[in-house]
Amino acid sequence: MLTYTLKRLAVAIPTLLLLIVVSFLLMHAAPGGPFTAERELPPQVLANLNAKYGLDDPLWKQILTYVWNVVTGFDFGPSFIYKDRTVNEIIAQGFPVTLTYGLLSFAVAVVVGVSLGIAAAVRHNSALDYAAVGVSIGAQVLPNFVMAPILVLVFTLWLGWLPGGGWQGPEYWILPVVALSTSFMASIARITRSSMLEVLTQNHIRTARAKGLPEHRVILRHALKPALLPVISYLGPAFVGMITGSVVVDIYFSTGGIGKAFVDSALNRDYAVMMGVTILMGALTIFFNLVVDLAYAWIDPKIRY
């Protein structure tokens, strides 16, 4: 297990390097630099800007310098557009926000989704089952950029219960979490339901029931763990989906998170912020996939490394 973990981590390094190089080249080949201003800048000013951000070095040197700074000092350099700030500052401000609503959404999606799925499976073909399936199918295909404005309209404007955006305290977390978690919750509910139904027909469950164990113990003790395997393999894609969803959340709820920072940086050619966020997201994805795989192994003893 430990060797496996280390091996996986070793893959992370070339992955991140590849990511850096590819995004670096993509950005530099594109038209419109970070200092494309409405009025063309005097050559001297442009030269100074380029010098300040190291853009006057040959490309290979820029990449090396960048990687060196990241590796040795965890320094992603200054933002090209938000000139008062460094990339580290921008990430330090936005990432905790994204992490907060991301983790909450994840927790809500898993807990509610799994519970709903189990309930539907246990009461197979009941009204509850049909309702759960119906709701989750609907929620799964409703894009979060449709849901977000509706949530604000209903809970902020009509009911006046919750703030429509910003990031000042727990009451500001609710709408973003609902908007982000719903479709994943729905998927998890569906996956849990069908795998639970499958597990419940298996022999060891029949045996357990035959022994006269109460139904809830059968479900929780014997059926839940195997039923969760497909859910766990869904968590990887769900995580990637949530990163994407954070862009929508940031745009609609003005949370000041990292998703919007990325889109802005791409639009504004803020190379430094873009690289910083991309690397961060890449690293998170790698880390998360590893966690998912380990969790999978923990639940499914058949898997050996």
Next chain:
Amino acid sequence: MVSTAEQTTATDVAPKKGRSLWADARRRFLRNKAAMLGLAILVFVALFAVFGGLLAQWSNEELDYNVMGQAAQLGGPSLENGHYFGTDDLGRDLFARTVQGTQISLAVGVIGALIACVVGTVYGATAGYLGGRIDSVMMRLVDIFMAVPYMFVLILLLVMYGRSITILFIGVGLISWMEMARIVRGQTLSLKGRDFVEAAQATGVSTPVIIARHIVPNLLGVIAVYATLLVPLMILTESFISFLGLGVQEPMTSLGALISEGAGTIAYGTTWQLGFPLLFFVLTLFGFFFVGDGLRDALDPKDR
């Protein structure tokens, strides 16, 4: 462990025997009510996309100056002025635009899924068949690609090089081929040891031919299931890209673009601008999900 998905899907869908499997599968599929409903929906959506234009009274880009500027009051669905689904803010016919949006969204979904399948199948089958060191290097590469935040890369491409429908098709397709590659590889590994493959090897058939003639045809079931389930994901991805304003360009449109426009103005009394495109969007996704699930169940005898 290389993949998580392969453990579940791969063993689930492995075709067990020759022809009768397909007949069995067809019977099971036809008996599956949800799948048949999904199929009916898809047929309807496809007919709408192909022939809907014939019913439209307006083209998708004409401005109806009688409605323009008063969409909330005059632009609602109406048989009288020929705007069955109402109009957008500029007075363009939403029926015609929904037809076109459906065409584009279906195209993005299907072509994207095809690209993912072709690339994934070739890659996965090659890795699985060749095995050994080549296999492990190829699959490590997939691991590396998996960690790339693709949506970000796609956004980058579209921002940097302008919005092009080609980049969109390819980009959306390339996001998803890795998972496909893993599944196909897993299947290939199990096929490799079978008699007919060994027989082909013994008679000196070349590797590419074995892969094309003997491996891939036996993977079609898996590929079909996966492709069907991939299409709605592609359509969802496209809708997100459209939400960011990076999707297809005016005067063309997609369901995602129509929905994001309609959702933005939901408070202004023009709910049909969201409602109709969203209806077709949801129908399309349902259709593919149901059919995909049905196919999986049909090809996998042990499942319920």
Next chain:
Amino acid sequence: MRQTFKLAASALALSIAFQAHAATVPEGTALAEDQTYTFWLLDAIKSMDPQINTDVEGSDVLRNLFEGLYNEDGDGQLVPGVATDHKVSEDGLTYTFTLRDDAKWSNGEPVTAKDFVYAWRRLADPATASEYAWYMELMQVENAPEVIAGEMPPDRLGITAVDDHTLEVRITTPLPYFPQMLVHGSTFPVLQSVVEENGDDWTDAGTLVGNGAYTLTEHTLGERVVMEKNDTYWDSDNTVLTRIVALTINDVNQGLTRYLASELDRVDIPAGQYPRLKEEYPEQAVSTPYNCSYIYMMNVGEKGPEALKDVRVRKALSYAIDRDIVVDRILQGGQRAAYNWTHWAVAGFERPDIEYAGWSQEERLTKARELLEEAGYGPDNPLNLNLQYNTSDDHKKIAIAASQMLKGIGVNLTLDNYEWKVHTDRMQNQEFDLARYAWCGDYNEASTYLDLFTSYSGHNNGEFFNDEYDQVMRDSKTAEDPLPFYQEAELILADQMPIIPIYHYANVDMIAEDIRGLPQNNVNNTWYGKDMYRVAE
């Protein structure tokens, strides 16, 4: 404006209707308990450094954190800021400003002439690498071009602190509107010690030292900016608002929803929504002229398409666009159809008689078809052009409408949407046929528009080079009354049609009913928190 000019030209001591301007609360007004004003920002503030900022939104914040030589009142008239008045030399080239002696930085230090000298040099100094360095050139400050180009040290810039409270500025051409230009954020003073001590971090909340009526207490990028009343400000006794909050909301529709939920006191109204809101909330929906014009720039230069080199084609395109549809059916917010370049509300400007402005749209269309045919285009030889616009719902709508309008005269317009940076980059490289463009006046005078189409302007991306036009604009600089020259320039534009004017902007806002003191009649919409207050409901 023209009065100002005459005074300056005759080298009199200039004292502009100088009333100290602050929140003038009429007797007997009941003030609200909570004097907080919350306004909307579309995007995060990129920089709070006066010499680095380039955005209008950034300027709105800067005007509350810093104070320049002069401010504007609700009608766009100059009122004293740090300077109480100034004198102009006989030749109109030397301005001597008297600074008030009670102006203080928020750390208690006095504001002196040296702070302005430092800030202006800093703006021009290539080491600062300010994207707005050219503003010093625009102001014609002596040696500005050389300093910006790095050919002279910054201390050669034509600005000197005679003593702590006397500032002298030397310019190279008499500029009647020079004092107006001093309202701009890039001319605001900064405190050298703070800037140098803290480097790029000097604008962080808590570190930033300003001389404005408010201090920065919070700046969460992309979420909010909070400013609190500054007690060291010289006029703080008359400052009523105690707290100004700016919320970033990236979606304009979302902004309106949150305004209606009372989370904001001011928000822009999205295109097309003004009539409805005006009906529902007559007291809150407001439309005032705004100093910007919207055009389609045509590429008439070397790299432009052959067809656009033909003035008949350019005119045909311009005539075929129905501006009334754009303003009345798409924007619907009190914008005005444009047939010329300078915004109609600019001080001292009167539009000359432009022929096609008076025609009916049918007449224009007939004329357009004739011209196009004369130029050799028609159904057999259709004209294909590209129109590029930067990402925005409004630009998209107008472009779609324009393409349909041009279709009516047999011109196929392909729409290309680019991000702002790419759009700008393509324009600067003349890689376009038609491009959406808008210009917002840096100050309230017609030259800020008209200078743009001189061959020596930095913005003339369509490469309309016309000697006559250049000459007219040069002559206007030294004329007693520049208006006839400006009108002449406009006529040349209408005759040569290098641009298709579309509309003149309006500020279309929802403003909470209990807010007072926002400018009613200021085309640049320069507002100051210190002039505002909130009445009890």
